[in-house]
Every structure is written in structure tokens, then in C-alpha cells.
């Protein structure tokens with residue numbers, strides 16, 4: 001090797017060292033050291049395959065694998081010295097391997113390139129992230145379903161347009177989020193299925209002339225199969241985009257729920273309280289209890305959706321195959337995944353911590369003529385009125401109640417009869433909030449018996465999901 005200052009991994013044709021700014025813009029070690037473990041897994045699988053195929057000697061294969069295990073131990077012990085001059089995790093590890101095993105280290109890169117190496121590492125990392133997230137989402141669903149079970153009959157106002165619409169139960173409201181998160185988990189699983197193919201052995205872009213066994217490395221790394229096209233193998237980042245898009249939708253759900261927690265916590269609503277564990281005080285106003293965890297959970301969607309947008313713009317218009325632009329996939333994706341993990345954990349903690357205030361909720365549930373639909377339905381059922389006419393009559397009764405400043409259940413029968421003379425006192429049965437929710441027994445409806453059944457079936461299912469995962 002010639003004596004010069006160029007990069008020792010690829011500097012054969014270079015004489016000078018890179019400009020300082022070149023190192024600053026080019027080095028990825030500060031963030032890709034995060035998938036050191038995956039890089040070592042990939043290199044071990046590759047080296048074992050090379051030896052099995054007779055591309056390198058069995059002795060070299062063994063030495064490489066042993067050396068890589070030592071590198072891993074050093075990394076895990078926090079003893080590894082990362083170098084920015086070595087650019088990225090791939091070359092940092094290979095350089096250290098060389099000081100451990102000598103010449104054999106130079107053979108591990110046979111029939112491989114950093115292009116398929118990084119694509120493999122990132123797929124392994126994202127796959128693990130998805131698996132970890134699924135676990136965390138199950139725990140959130142469990143927390144929600146448990147609260148739903150405990151609050152299956154807790155009355156609360158249901159809203160549309162954030163105006164009181166019809167009474168519902170708190171348990172029913174919480175189970176809506178269990179369903180949403182169930183779909184989120186499904187989206188992550190869909191992404192996982194498609195990402196679980198191995199790019200390793202695509203080499204730089206065209207494949208290799210060495211008799212490599214891509215099926216063997218794919219199997220060793222838990223992939224379902226090797227990717228079928230080497231150009232696609234090194235240039236695809238769909239799997240990151242898909243996972244970020246699933247993460248964005250999940251974060252949107254969390255932000256909606258966080259917003260509700262913020263609203264419910266206000267003294268004006270007073271529907272729930274959070275303990276000292278998930279609230280903070282004000283440095284000037286001694287009376288305050290602020291829902292910071294909910295607010296931050298609400299906000300995380302910004303950077304998660306931003307990460308999707310950021311990577312979409314990086315990938316847009318990139319010609320095949322690999323371009324260094326793609327190194328920009330990592331920081332935003334890592335930040336998004338970290339943010340989502342944090343938001344899910346915070347939300348799980350808040351759901352476990354929150355206490356419903358059933359009196360305030362029930363009182364609010366009866367406000368705003370929330371049983372008007374029950375009155376209209378009664379007119380249809382008992383007097384055989386067409387729904388449109390019943391709607392009209394009910395509207396005029398609501399106007400009357402509003403004028404008298406009372407809720408529907410407190411309006412005298414005579415006042416109702418003035419609008420429809422066939423109304424009897426039996427109507428009062430359907431005007432109570434309690435009877436209103438009890439009557440909503442249609443499939444998916446808010447009746448406490450439905451909620452209880454659904455909460456329990458979710459809890460069973462989630463228990464199984466956890467033991468399967």
C-alpha cells in the first residue's frame with residue numbers, strides 16, 4: 001500500500017485527505033453506530049456463507065466470525081473507539097476487525113458492497129423496531145381495554161363537532177382507540193411482511209461474479225427470501241417510508257387522544273384527572289396542574305410526519321441505483337421511531353394513571369338536550385311517525401325546553417303534548433341518559449353490555465398477542 005493521507009479503506013486512488021467539511025458532511029458514524037449489532041449480524045452471515053461456498057477458507061471464515069464477536073463485545077461494553085475518519089459503522093467495524101484478525105478481515109467484503117450492507121442493516125433495524133413497537137402498542141391497548149372494562153357503564157357525553165350529541169359510555173370511547181391501534185398494528189405488520197426480504201448479495205448494484213448463496217444469508221438473517229433484483233435491492237427505501245407512514249398514522253391517533261385528555265383535564269370539563277406522575281406545575285401560578293405529557297404526545301406527530309415527508313423528498317427523483325442521498329434516511333427515521341416509542345409509552349402511562357370523574361361526566365352527558373334522538377326514536381316507535389316528522393316535532397320540543405331553560409327530562413308532559421298530543425308519560429323512560437345508552441344495543445353500539453363484552457374479548461386477544469410475540 002502506498003503511503004499517503006487518504007482514506008485507508010478506499011483511498012487506493014487518492015493522495016490527499018478529504019477537506020474537513022467533507023468529513024463533516026460525509027460521515028454517518030455519529031448516527032449509524034446505532035445499528036452496529038445488525039451490521040455484525042449481517043457480516044457474520046455473509047462470512048459464514050463465503051466459507052461454506054469455498055469463496056474464502058474455512059479458517060478465514062472462523063477467524064472473521066470470532067473477530068466480529070469480539071468487536072461486538074467491545075461495542076456492548078462501551079469500549080469501542082468510533083472514528084469519523086472511517087465514515088460509517090461498516091468501515092469502523094471492518095477496520096477494528098483488521099486489527100484483531102489481520103488479513104482475513106480484508107476478505108469479508110468479498111462479493112458485497114456497503115450499498116447492500118447498509119440496506120441489510122437498516123432492514124434488520126426497522127424490523128426490530130416494528131417488533132418492539134408492536135409490543136408497546138399491545139400494552140397500550142391493554143391499558144385502554146382495562147379502563148374500558150372498569151368504565152363500561154360510566155356515562156359521558158358523546159360529541160360531534162365537539163357539541164354534545166348523544167350520551168355514550170366512557171368505556172366505549174376508550175375502546176374506539178383500541179380499534180384504531182389495532183389497525184395501526186396491522187399497518188406495521190403489513191410493512192414488515194414486505195420489508196422482510198434480503199438485499200444482501202446485491203453487492204454494489206449489479207450482483208457479483210462470486211458463487212454466493214443469497215438464500216443462505218437471507219435465511220440466516222431471518223428474511224423470507226432474497227430480493228429478486230440487485231438494483232432494487234440497493235436502492236429501495238420503501239420499507240422505511242412505509243414504516244414511517246404507519247408511524248405517522250399511529251402518531252395521529254395518539255395526538256387525537258392526547259388532545260382529548262387535555263380537554264377532559266380542564267376544570268371546565270373535569271372529566272378525568274391525572275396524578276402527579278403525569279402532570280407538572282407552573283413556576284409562577286401555584287394552583288396549576290398542567291398535562292404536559294399529553295401535550296408532548298400530541299406534538300410528537302409533527303416530527304414523525306416530518307420524517308416521512310423528509311425521506312419522501314430525499315427519495316423523489318433519485319436515479320437507480322444507490323446515491324449518497326440515501327444516507328439521509330437514517331437520522332429522521334431514528335428520530336421518528338424514538339419519538340413514537342416515547343409517545344406510546346407516555347400514553348400507556350397516562351391511561352393507566354387516569355381517574356374518571358363519573359359525576360361530572362354523567363352531569364355533562366345530560367346537558368345539551370343529548371337525548372333528543374331518543375325522543376324522536378320514541379315517536380317513531382310508539383306513534384309510528386315517519387322519522388323526518390318525529391325529527392321536526394322533537395326539534396320544536398327542544399326549542400321549548402331551551403326557552404324554558406330546562407333539559408328535556410325536566411320539561412312538563414303538558415309542554416310536550418302542546419307539540420304532539422299523543423305523547424304519554426312513558427316518554428320519560430327514554431329521556432334519561434342512562435336509559436339512552438342502555439338502549440344502544442346495536443352491534444358496535446355504546447350499551448354497557450356491549451362495551452363489557454368487547455373489552456373482555458380484547459383483553460383475551462391481547463393476552464394471546466403478547467405471549468405469541
Ligand code: ARG
Nearest residue numbers: 028088114115118324326327
Ligand atoms: N453510510 C452509507 C449510507 O448510510 C453507507 C453506504 C455507503 N455507500 C457508498 N457507496 N458510499 O448510505
